[in-house]
Amino acid sequence: MDRLKDEILQNGEVRDGNILKVDNFLNHMLDVELLGEVGKEFYRLFRDEGITKVLTLEASGIAIAVLTAQQFKVPAVFAKKVDSQNLDREVYTSKVFSYTKGLEYTIRVSKKYIGKNDKLLLIDDFLADGNALRGLLDIAKQSGAETKGIGIVIEKGFLDGGKALRAEGYNLKSLAIVERMGKEGIVFRD
């Protein structure tokens, strides 16, 4: 998606530890118009999959999941990272290690909101080692739902998350795949 790549080249900041900072449109300030285009692109890519729900994780996935679900005219569900009095006791859980935050956390989805009749599109902002996505896939599997597609905004193609998921047969599409990044800039995979 050219417009997304242009935005990353123009405003993305590469930091130590394989961090690509895209705070100005994806992770803190949200360019709702650009993310609306991202949602339309995911719809184009997965429209024939019979998607019944879009599943993501709080917090950075929510904006993209909502704007994608809007195209599919289905609900979005976000896995919760923080336990809350408001959450059901009947939940699917999975453990995820976050490199950017340096901690392990538990994600939770109420058993009410995904089940064996669902065909899921999993959405996330970034794919690096794939830990967060593995957590979502684990929860999808526990629920009996079918994962029909995985839509990622930015994949760090120099890490193994995407490669492994594709090798396992997942229908994974990333709108921008960073081949390498560093002081010399950001290079995308064709």
Next chain:
Amino acid sequence: MDRLKDEILQNGEVRDGNILKVDNFLNHMLDVELLGEVGKEFYRLFRDEGITKVLTLEASGIAIAVLTAQQFKVPAVFAKKVDSQNLDREVYTSKVFSYTKGLEYTIRVSKKYIGKNDKLLLIDDFLADGNALRGLLDIAKQSGAETKGIGIVIEKGFLDGGKALRAEGYNLKSLAIVERMGKEGIVFRD
């Protein structure tokens, strides 16, 4: 907003500790079509305020803020609750106590993304005692931006948050104000 009130009456669950659980459309599963109507209603209410940005808190505010910002054709910014390597060091911060989660946390907004030329619409899913909103207002004030409006989906009218903010002159609009709730059901303010 009648459709919102109908949804709350049909699917909201009242729990001990003044908890109103609306997980099936607002806080966990997201009814994107209904929340799109919420965004349109906020636009109708605040369209003449010259809004330049929509400001909210992660995580539950994001979906509504995005669908509202879509109507205004402006960016949304969400305050972060968790510190991250990805966040700028130059941030506005404020402390918020959450009754539902039983803890105090710090919210952060990068100084890059709101400033003295902004006219803000603050958005949140719930207004109870107003602690989260006070944190956002504090950050807005630090930035020099003008808070032109506050849009709330569900206000707990039996608590003092909304009353105090209105007395201070804020242009606060809540789409559903719960007058009382309990085993006998939920009653809205007219």
